[in-house]
Amino acid sequence: MNYQKIEHISAGQFKVGKEQSSIYKAYLGTCLGIALYDASTQVGGMIHILLPEPTGIASAVFSEKYASTGVPLLINHLIKLGAKPENLEATIAGGALIGPVTQQDINLDIGGRSMDIAVSILRSYKIKTIKSETGGFFTCTLELNMATGKTFINPALEDTFKSQNRFTAPSMDEILNTIDQLKPIPQIALKIFRMFQFSRHHITDITEELSKDQVLSGQTLKLCNSALFAGTVKIDTLKEAVLLLGETMLIKSVITAAVDMYYNQIGTSGYSLCKGGLFFHAVGVASFAEKIAEKSGRPLLKEAYTAGLLHDIGKVILDQFVSIRSPLFFRSLYQKNENFINAEKKLLGITHGEAGALLARKWNFSDGLSEVIQLHHTPEKAKKNKDLVYIIYLSDLLMEKFHVGFDLEKMQTQSLENALDQLGFKMADLPELVDVIPINTFSNDDDILTTQR
Template identity: 50%
Template structure:
């Protein structure tokens, strides 16, 4: 029996190695994947590229050039040549760069995947590296795999399954879903109280820190979150008082709720809504950061409220995840149908959907009307009521994450309202690309290695 390690390569990252029982894998939507392998030296690597090139003439941090085709591919080549590989012996496979989901004129105009692929081909040609296989463009997400034992590559649709057409899957129902809602470990009451306090006048920051200090576990985890790249970066924070002084009330509250949500999303199983460990949480953080940026840039919603709504929009998936695993192949097949979105797929096999489950939780936990509406309507912004701009911002942020970070959760982009919302928010293609470029990859690119045994 050969023990094979599967290594997921997240956006903006690369991995190299020598012959070994490993498979490097990137799940690609609009992003581009490039795999290189030298059969003579038995070494190779894979890079997952987010964007074609840095924006304008602005500089970029030393730890981010892996995001761009123009700088990331030379990095990969340099890493392999340092291992003794030669450009003459290296062979390349390129995949991704798709126009995922229904395509808008914004997608066609930006052509992010197409431009990344053009840059990749140009660099490889200049370096004299032969491209053995190139499958880019199209309208569907895919995976690119590099087998480090053989150097062989594999490109497959994300929704591919071996299920037989006539397979019948069992169906859950509302009663089972409601039982799960009652059994799941909720968001800590301390975090919910702090969230409510932050939305009300008359509270003081001392009230918030006093409340937080009463929950020692949440306090300790919050300090860890405060020291993450997402909040403090290189600043060392040792106490809640330090956190308050260095971050301020708004960022401290954000770190508390982010910590609580990370714990809540930790209840998802090893297979279900996410294609990698921790994927649902990373997706939530990505949507939250994008929503905050879009709200600030458009001026049409409160940035802090947009962050919270982005963080909480998919809480219903944690409930349904407890039931999805047993029906996963059937769920994949339904979602892979061009006419089925995730809400239809959920309703078909569970008689429920994650928006409905999320609203039940939101009402149970006393969320504001605005947050509840964002949870209810983030797939159907046309159904929103008095908080339309907030809902539209969450919808847009969610769509962007689905296009560029395909592997975080099993969903299917639905750009039906995308163009109209971008116009309402007075955004253009360049501003959207800048929002994508500003995503905190350090928090979104944790160690996503999964180990599986293959005979």
């Protein structure tokens, strides 16, 4: 059996290669994906475009994020590897309107404008487009086989759901027992989290507590050396982490490492699309929520990051039932026009927000954080901390639309205008918000193997 390495091309990134045997793959929603290949030289590449064009001077630093600057960048890199524009063939996918769709989505037409710009640039280089499936209302994957040049566009959630035995919703006792049986976030991490949340800490207290848990200490140092927090300087001790990263960043890495350990109890047949998908999504939402809070002028940076990390903790509980009793159920929802939360409630008798709130109370989280966990899909219901709930809703929604590929959510968009208004934004500010979605949170190091087509 032959295997090929799959290299995931995340939003705002591109990759090129020559005479390679791997498969480049991008999960696409509103974003646009373009694969280019020169069969005569076996040179190819793929770009995952986030926006039509830069929204400001600073954003031009990441030119691969935009159709106007990223497509020429991709072509020039391919030419440097020996490709000839007249021999390149293009496959284009994505640019969808991920439902439910509002008139504002249609008016902004981010994916459509990215498509128009990309096609114009390809034509200027006289590059032939051999396959194009854009627009519509579905997420898809774009694949480029670097060994053959063949490309594939498939529904991201292709329905492999087969007939199942009748699903029996778990009782509340079963859910509570599952909460008790799951490996919890370490008590030391929860203590550090509360110290951080309420600003009742000194860095020596944090490092002393952390040193009591060797596993968590090791995971924290590993994360400190990742691209998310540092990635350039080797950090071997907690003391070095404090000196090189600073107090706040170290504490964030502790909390993130602990959440990773908790989310690791979820599989790939229920809520998550890939191993670690729920954690990847949580870190993305956390990082993005922090940026939204900063742009809105709300003094909620600490709260936004931790709330983003923890907003989906209820999925870990419910996944224990879904993955065993009705695997791929939520993937099948994408074949239907069904509200995610309503379907979850119908199937399980409880939503992941409600299950997460039970866990939040058990772990003595603040009322405000518990409210975020419970209501991040229905922010209008929030009473105690509306700003934070709306920040997490907005971050979650935009991550789902523009950073497809990690978990299953299907967020409702009816609250988008209210969220923007609550946080002091306008619909016209949406591209600028999309522009600060974290694109360097994850690298392509965690590649997987797949059977060769």
